[in-house]
Amino acid sequence: QVQLVESGGGLVQAGGSLRLSCAASGRTFSSYTMGWFRQAPGKEREFVAAITWNHRTRYADSVQGRFTVSRDNAKNTVYLQMNTLKPEDTAVYYCAADLSEVVRTTGDAYDYWGQGTQVTVSS
Numbered sequence: 001q002v003q004l005v006e007s008g009g010g011l012v013q014a015g016g017s018l019r020l021s022c023a024a025s026g027r028t029f030s031s032y033t034m035g036w037f038r039q040a041p042g043k044e045r046e047f048v049a050a051i052t053w054n055h056r057t058r059y060a061d062s063v064q065g066r067f068t069v070s071r072d073n074a075k076n077t078v079y080l081q082m083n084t085l086k087p088e089d090t091a092v093y094y095c096a097a098d099l100s101e102v103v104r105t106t107g108d109a110y111d112y113w114g115q116g117t118q119v120t121v122s123s
Contacts, residue, residue, distance in 0.1 A: 002026040002097050002112040009093060009117030012085055016121070020080040022095030022114055030073040033098040036080045037107055038091035038119075047105040048093070049080060058103040063089075085121045092116040 008020040022034065035050035049059045049069040057069050068081040078095060096110035104110070 002029075002032075004095050004097060004112055004114035006093065006095050006114045006117040009119045011120045011122065014085060014087055014121055014123050016085050017081070017083045018085065018119060020082065020093055020095075020117060020119070022078045022080075024076045024078070024097065029076040029097075031099075031101075033100055033103055034069075034071060034078040035096045035098060035104075035110055036069060036078075036093060037096060038089075038093045039116075040088075040091040043091075045094075045107050047107070050098075050103045050105070051078065052101060052103060056103065058105070060105075082119070085119075087121045087123045090119060090121050092118050 003025045005023045031053050033052045036048040037045050038048050039045040051057045051069045066084045071078040094116045095114045097112040098110045
């Protein structure tokens with residue numbers, strides 16, 4: 001069993017930055033692919049970014065160049081640095097863990113989920 005706890009969300013003006021953190025406990029964190037997803041009101045959950053155990057990354061086109069995913073296996077933590085935020089980035093952000101070693105962009109592929117953290121970007 002893996003427990004994931006996100007933090008770092010909040011309210012920020014357009015153009016600003018936030019860094020989300022996701023602390024993991026339980027089984028061996030370093031072997032997981034870790035993903036970030038988001039869900040805005042009235043919209044489907046969507047893939048944002050993911051990072052494998054050996055730090056390979058993948059991003060959604062909508063955040064490429066603005067968001068950076070990273071991980072610190074010694075701290076069992078994955079991060080999402082979000083820069084140049086836009087109002088359309090407003091959503092609840094979730095981290096998720098996938099036992100696979102490849103990056104997958106569909107939420108159904110992930111085995112464990114955090115409770116989510118709200119990010120609101122004002123215009």
